[in-house]
Amino acid sequence: MKSYFIFIFSITITFCSVDSDRSNLSDDKIISNEEISNESTSATPNAEDNSTISNLDNRKIIYFIAESVSNEHQEMLKEWVAISEELYFTQPNVVIENLYPIYLVQLDRNNPESALALEPVYCEFLEEEHKKLFIWDGYDSSRCGDNEDAREEYERNGLFVEPNGGVAHSQISSIPQRDGYNLFVSKTHDLPMHASSMGYVTLHEMFHIFQTSHYSTDSYDEQRMLNGRFSGDNPEDDVPWWNEGTAVYFSYIDYARTINDMSWFKDEMYCTLLCERDRYGNKSRLEIFKESGIKLNNITFSGNPEIIDKQIAYEIGAWFVAYLVNEHGEDKILDIYSLYEEFGFEKSFEIQFGKDYRTYLEEFYEFLDLSEDQIMGILLSK
Numbered sequence: 596m597k598s599y600f601i602f603i604f605s606i607t608i609t610f611c612s613v614d615s616d617r618s619n620l621s622d623d624k625i626i627s628n629e630e631i632s633n634e635s636t637s638a639t640p641n642a643e644d645n646s647t648i649s650n651l652d653n654r655k656i657i658y659f660i661a662e663s664v665s666n667e668h669q670e671m672l673k674e675w676v677a678i679s680e681e682l683y684f685t686q687p688n689v690v691i692e693n694l695y696p697i698y699l700v701q702l703d704r705n706n707p708e709s710a711l712a713l714e715p716v717y718c719e720f721l722e723e724e725h726k727k728l729f730i731w732d733g734y735d736s737s738r739c740g741d742n743e744d745a746r747e748e749y750e751r752n753g754l755f756v757e758p759n760g761g762v763a764h765s766q767i768s769s770i771p772q773r774d775g776y777n778l779f780v781s782k783t784h785d786l787p788m789h790a791s792s793m794g795y796v797t798l799h800e801m802f803h804i805f806q807t808s809h810y811s812t813d814s815y816d817e818q819r820m821l822n823g824r825f826s827g828d829n830p831e832d833d834v835p836w837w838n839e840g841t842a843v844y845f846s847y848i849d850y851a852r853t854i855n856d857m858s859w860f861k862d863e864m865y866c867t868l869l870c871e872r873d874r875y876g877n878k879s880r881l882e883i884f885k886e887s888g889i890k891l892n893n894i895t896f897s898g899n900p901e902i903i904d905k906q907i908a909y910e911i912g913a914w915f916v917a918y919l920v921n922e923h924g925e926d927k928i929l930d931i932y933s934l935y936e937e938f939g940f941e942k943s944f945e946i947q948f949g950k951d952y953r954t955y956l957e958e959f960y961e962f963l964d965l966s967e968d969q970i971m972g973i974l975l976s977k
């Protein structure tokens with residue numbers, strides 16, 4: 596794996612204004628919290644701040660590391676960030692100005708106290724760096740901001756600790772066009788058992804930064820419209836199948852390519868669709884999906900009929916992407932983002948894939964009725 600991380604110097608920001616403000620803005624929170632791996636959380640105490648900067652040709656990444664995060668986790672994170680940059684941030688149509696700076700907050704999934712202790716550190720930094728007089732800025736729009744929207748958002752979702760006391764999920768919580776930075780909150784995965792999650796979850800979130808970089812609008816709703824999140828039968832529903840399905844697909848296949856083991860990709864794609872799971876009453880996602888009769892593009896982030904959850908849309912969405920890749924190649928997907936602002940999601944999809952997405956989804960459902968061997972047979976092997 597390449598590591599072109601180079602400068603890493605450490606600054607230590609101290610300051611602790613205790614819990615102060617927090618919060619956020621109005622239409623902000625970008626990608627809703629996601630839980631893209633299955634692990635559990637516990638707790639331990641202690642916290643502190645720790646931040647390092649990696650700066651490569653103005654590609655600035657500032658790390659905020661919770662005190663209890665191990666060195667091993669930090670090294671893995673930085674390595675996978677560098678790999679993601681090389682994979683996604685070098686794509687031909689990416690808009691580099693919207694990629695950086697990245698504020699990368701690494702939390703310890705087993706230690707909410709250390710996550711909570713990082714909040715004032717981060718908020719102080721944001722205030723220093725982004726607070727401007729008399730205009731709404733990237734500090735005001737964060738959950739650190741000293742305004743009502745920010746406080747409400749903080750109360751609703753927390754910052755690095757959720758209101759229920761758990762460590763925040765891995766997510767991107769920013770709109771770079773509005774805020775002037777990307778905030779990537781990363782939660783550790785227990786080692787060595789979940790080492791792969793440190794890889795593919797990092798790829799997943801960095802892929803979201805890549806996606807969002809293509810837009811010029813700073814409106815959260817407009818960005819969601821562009822990336823297909825209102826593509827259900829009810830145009831008001833926020834649906835993850837397309838935007839998340841692509842992130843899941845690329846995170847899985849690029850993880851496998853990087854570790855040079857494509858069987859990892861096949862196993863992951865097999866299991867995500869076909870393994871039986873407790874949470875679905877010992878059925879697979881595919882069984883639940885078929886039994887429910889719900890369309891992929893009608894599964895929402897929340898508020899689905901019982902047993903259906905957003906993860907089904909994420910993972911079957913990834914299979915839909917694999918299905919498209921089999922017919923059109925990966926570049927058609929990586930290129931689509933640069934078409935959105937001119938053509939919108941629906942038309943861009945038709946331009947790239949020759950049919951409208953609803954027709955394509957119907958064909959995909961028929962594909963899901965094929966045998967396991969036929970289904971598995973479409974996956975790329977390199």
Ligand SMILES: [Zn+2]
Pocket residue numbers: 626629799803839842
């Ligand atoms: Zn995601």
